[in-house]
Amino acid sequence: MQARQFDWVKWSIWGVIAAGLIWGLFFADKGLQAIFDGVHSGSILLLGAVGLTLTYKILNFANFAHGDILIFGAYVAFSLDWWLTNALPSLFPDLGADKAALQWVAISLALVGGVMGAMALAWLIDRVLYRRMRHSAPVVLVIATFGMALFVRNLVQAMWGVGNRRYDMLVSTPQVYGFGDVNLDGAQEFFSLATRPWNELIRTPDFHYSFALSLNLMDIVTLAVAFCLAILLHVFLKYGRTGKAMRAMSDNVDLARVSGINTERMVAWTWAIGSGMAAIAGVFMGLNFAVIEPNTGAKTLLPMFAAVILGGIGSPYGAMLGALVIGVAQTLLVAPVTAISSQYKPGIAFVLMILMLLVRPQGLLGEAGRKG
Amino acid sequence: MPQIIALALMVCSLLGLWLLLTRKTRRSRWLVFLGILATIAGLLGVGGALNVNPNNMLSFLSDFLIVAGLFAVLALGLNIQWGYTGLFNIGIAGFFGVGAYVSTILVQDPTLMSVGTGLEGFQGHYFNLPFAVGLLGAMAVSGVLAVFVGFATLRLRTDYLAIATIGISEIVRLVVQNEPTLTEGTRGIPNIPQPFYSCVVHNVNNPAPPCQLLGLQLPQFLTPAQYSWFYLVLILVAILLTFLALERIARSPWGRALRAIREDEDAAQSLGKNNFGFKLQALIVGAVIMGAAGSFYAHFIKFVSPEIFDPVQRTFLVWVMLIVGGTGNNRGAILGAFIMWGVWVSTSFLANVLPATIQAPFGEIDVAAQLFGPLRVMTIAVILELILLFRPRGLLGEEKQTSLLRQTK
Numbered sequence: 001m002q003a004r005q006f007d008w009v010k011w012s013i014w015g016v017i018a019a020g021l022i023w024g025l026f027f028a029d030k031g032l033q034a035i036f037d038g039v040h041s042g043s044i045l046l047l048g049a050v051g052l053t054l055t056y057k058i059l060n061f062a063n064f065a066h067g068d069i070l071i072f073g074a075y076v077a078f079s080l081d082w083w084l085t086n087a088l089p090s091l092f093p094d095l096g097a098d099k100a101a102l103q104w105v106a107i108s109l110a111l112v113g114g115v116m117g118a119m120a121l122a123w124l125i126d127r128v129l130y131r132r133m134r135h136s137a138p139v140v141l142v143i144a145t146f147g148m149a150l151f152v153r154n155l156v157q158a159m160w161g162v163g164n165r166r167y168d169m170l171v172s173t174p175q176v177y178g179f180g181d182v183n184l185d186g187a188q189e190f191f192s193l194a195t196r197p198w199n200e201l202i203r204t205p206d207f208h209y210s211f212a213l214s215l216n217l218m219d220i221v222t223l224a225v226a227f228c229l230a231i232l233l234h235v236f237l238k239y240g241r242t243g244k245a246m247r248a249m250s251d252n253v254d255l256a257r258v259s260g261i262n263t264e265r266m267v268a269w270t271w272a273i274g275s276g277m278a279a280i281a282g283v284f285m286g287l288n289f290a291v292i293e294p295n296t297g298a299k300t301l302l303p304m305f306a307a308v309i310l311g312g313i314g315s316p317y318g319a320m321l322g323a324l325v326i327g328v329a330q331t332l333l334v335a336p337v338t339a340i341s342s343q344y345k346p347g348i349a350f351v352l353m354i355l356m357l358l359v360r361p362q363g364l365l366g367e368a369g370r371k372g
Numbered sequence: 373m374p375q376i377i378a379l380a381l382m383v384c385s386l387l388g389l390w391l392l393l394t395r396k397t398r399r400s401r402w403l404v405f406l407g408i409l410a411t412i413a414g415l416l417g418v419g420g421a422l423n424v425n426p427n428n429m430l431s432f433l434s435d436f437l438i439v440a441g442l443f444a445v446l447a448l449g450l451n452i453q454w455g456y457t458g459l460f461n462i463g464i465a466g467f468f469g470v471g472a473y474v475s476t477i478l479v480q481d482p483t484l485m486s487v488g489t490g491l492e493g494f495q496g497h498y499f500n501l502p503f504a505v506g507l508l509g510a511m512a513v514s515g516v517l518a519v520f521v522g523f524a525t526l527r528l529r530t531d532y533l534a535i536a537t538i539g540i541s542e543i544v545r546l547v548v549q550n551e552p553t554l555t556e557g558t559r560g561i562p563n564i565p566q567p568f569y570s571c572v573v574h575n576v577n578n579p580a581p582p583c584q585l586l587g588l589q590l591p592q593f594l595t596p597a598q599y600s601w602f603y604l605v606l607i608l609v610a611i612l613l614t615f616l617a618l619e620r621i622a623r624s625p626w627g628r629a630l631r632a633i634r635e636d637e638d639a640a641q642s643l644g645k646n647n648f649g650f651k652l653q654a655l656i657v658g659a660v661i662m663g664a665a666g667s668f669y670a671h672f673i674k675f676v677s678p679e680i681f682d683p684v685q686r687t688f689l690v691w692v693m694l695i696v697g698g699t700g701n702n703r704g705a706i707l708g709a710f711i712m713w714g715v716w717v718s719t720s721f722l723a724n725v726l727p728a729t730i731q732a733p734f735g736e737i738d739v740a741a742q743l744f745g746p747l748r749v750m751t752i753a754v755i756l757e758l759i760l761l762f763r764p765r766g767l768l769g770e771e772k773q774t775s776l777l778r779q780t781k
Contacts, residue, residue, distance in 0.1 A: 150749055
């Protein structure tokens with residue numbers, strides 16, 4: 001057996017990522033903010049990408065309907081959210097008095113409903129369609145998912161219309177958290193955790209904000225939920241009985257079946273996890289970027305695939321890493337480098353994906369020598 | 373009364389499709405197939421009578437045939453990629469749109485840019501070259517795009533190509549939308565000149581000097597309204613040339629190598645075939661054909677805008693056409709294009725039959741604005757899934773191809 005060689009390509013990619021972060025932090029204008037925004041949008045992308053990579057790993061096909069299942073879940077949550085904000089005050093008068101609490105309760109319940117809706121839809125499509133094709137060539141399944149993508153997208157359009165929709169939850173005013181070399185109130189302090197309304201602060205003439213962060217409650221909630229779910233998924237796959245069975249199935253379906261694993265149930269689990277997390281991603285897209293529309297899911301599909309390929313197809317941790325890299329690269333290249341219009345964000349994801357396919361097709365965390 | 377007939381015919385055609393998908397015997401297949409063609413013709417007739425001014429019936433028919441023919445060219449281009457080689461291209465809209473834009477920019481006459489359009493000024497640069505140059509340019513740029521996509525992905529699994537093609541069509545759309553100095557952005561390019569227009573059309577109100585073609589002076593024998601018949605002839609020639617070329621390819625050693633790669637990559641490689649090279653060539657040939665279709669489309673519609681990248685019509689419908697007609701069969705690709713474009717156009721007449729609004733428990737639904745378009749796409753999607761489930765070979769299925777050497781003996 002050949003001695004393990006130093007993987008130059010892999011480590012140079014890591015080097016490029018590190019160099020980008022250092023450039024963003026110390027040399028780019030508002031770099032810290034850009035990196036934070038990137039991690040923020042990347043963590044939403046992460047929730048979508050994980051489901052995509054799981055279906056790829058366990059069911060062995062690329063699911064082009066993933067973005068549309070994501071948006072279906074988001075729309076179910078949208079309907080539930082508005083219904084709940086109207087219905088809850090009559091049931092619980094105390095809640096009606098506190099508008100903010102009502103909104104948070106409503107959106108949390110709606111989120112659960114959206115997850116259930118997306119899971120039900122994915123499971124139904126699998127029962128009716130994909131299950132009958134499980135023994136045909138994987139490419140036939142990919143065509144089927146492509147058809148289902150358009151079916152679901154148009155179902156959403158037919159049910160909710162083509163216009164923009166938003167949840168009953170306004171984005172609150174961001175607060176500024178400055179640390180490092182920040183000039184707040186004219187005094188230079190290190191780690192001065194001053195909280196001020198953002199729009200008030202940027203009017204202060206001597207304020208320079210290279211190391212200040214403006215964020216609001218929703219950003220923090222989003223990050224917390226995304227990372228909690230990532231850790232939960234890790235624990236589930238690594239230690240859970242079902243997770244272990246799923247991994248076994250992805251390695252070899254026949255061996256898994258021989259050793260008594262109910263593969264159909266594992267397929268159902270895969271759909272449940274993938275579409276559930278996608279629905280959460282969809283809801284957070286609506287909450288963080290203000291609106292959803294029926295095409296939002298389809299537009300997210302390309303960055304999600306880029307994240308999956310960047311990390312290595314089939315690797316959940318790779319998809320998480322890839323999503324964060326894509327998110328940071330998108331904001332870091334768009335905000336400080338003014339030459340690139342923010343419209344080109346999907347283009348950045350695409351170029352990164354193509355570069356990765358050229359230099360290291362198995363992705364950052366994928367194993368060398370494994371084809372596809 | 374005509375509405376009821378149209379609805380009945382629609383139901384018949386759907387029933388016919390169902391029969392077609394489930395019955396396996398050869399005779400019933402042809403019967404049902406004829407039935408479907410008849411229903412589509414009937415639907416078009418009834419729908420046309422309902423919607424189109426009887427005087428324009430002929431031009432409606434020629435427009436239908438031209439667009440269906442362009443879809444046939446697209447389906448032929450997809451057939452060499454997917455049918456012969458097994459390359460999963462779901463970015464057809466990208467190659468098609470690039471062809472349309474490149475040809476438009478090369479051929480457009482700058483003086484025509486703001487004639488009667490109400491648009492003040494334009495930002496792009498236009499070259500005013502002959503149509504043939506535009507067509508060749510469209511084919512070339514589309515091919516270059518295919519090289520770019522193929523080089524990165526064709527050594528890998530088929531799915532990577534799918535992701536990359538859907539990506540490239542999205543990126544091209546973004547560039548077209550955001551670079552007005554190149555493409556006028558979202559407002560599009562109007563008044564695109566049509567090939568040989570002044571050679572064959574005599575416009576009484578605005579007479580143009582007759583043009584010379586290869587030293588021959590053509591008589592201006594058509595009225596402006598009849599020009600689309602001339603264009604139809606161009607399209608039919610394009611279909612015929614593409615078809616003959618692809619049939620020739622299918623029977624050549626090159627075509628056999630492509631099919632060998634589709635069936636078993638490892639086996640083809642073990643016989644010394646350069647899989648990557650063959651796949652790249654097939655992708656380029658298909659993309660070139662798609663680019664040409666885009667060029668023809670732009671010069672027919674006389675207007676391009678980013679709407680041309682619509683994935684439903686330009687990608688999804690072409691896939692359904694090829695799969696309905698028969699993957700790997702060039703006749704099937706053409707047949708599928710005409711059938712599915714017939715279904716697509718005839719379903720648009722259903723808008724007359726359906727009520728304008730529906731009372732739902734949560735409010736009034738505007739059928740035309742909200743429900744009709746999505747339901748139409750959903751119907752096509754269901755047709756695709758049914759064919760994949762029950763009749764993956766499509767209407768005609770793949771023909772047995774014998775090599776040219778065999779035939780001559």
